[in-house]
Amino acid sequence: GQNIDQPTEMTATEGAIVQINCTYQTSGFNGLFWYQQHAGEAPTFLSYNVLDGLEEKGRFSSFLSRSKGYSYLLLKELQMKDSASYLCAVLDSNYQLIWGAGTKLIIKP
């Protein structure tokens, strides 16, 4: 079966750095996505990785290792507004998105 694992919840301090990991086992791979979802709101797109390596976009970076079935989202200079759930999703061989359950990130002052 297809599976995406990410931690249920993480806590970090304002101004610090946090890394949210995602491991996946899917039938084929056509890219990995990270979305941010604030409580009660819609998910919004953060990043897309299809090749190995690091993609940097401002305070957020996303890394992919296809051979390890592994990705992480790195958030720097954390702000209170970064408190949200972060969803990892993989586009499989049929171009269907397989979603992880999400990681709830709590930022403390």
Add this chain to the structure above:
Amino acid sequence: DADVTQTPRNRITKTGKRIMLECSQTKGHDRMYWYRQDPGLGLRLIYYSFDVKDINKGEISDGYSVSRQAQAKFSLSLESAIPNQTALYFCATSDGRRDTGELFFGEGSRLTVL
């Protein structure tokens, strides 16, 4: 105005009632999707449509039906609602020409079935 609009945003209904959730979009995308989200679970695909004449079942289509009335409109129906269909429902669109899979979500419809 939001690019992807869902109505209603909140609905409380009783077991056995028929419910329709509507979605309209102004992004000009061909592909539209209906997902449900439950606490502790990932987003699960109910139905998707790649154009007006194309309707496909997702992983959890039982108990649901859809209608793609136009490129911009995709509605989800629960013919006879049951309590375990209580969830947050999202409509989403994507631009199939890019094939990157990036989705644009509506604001969600929270459905409670008593």
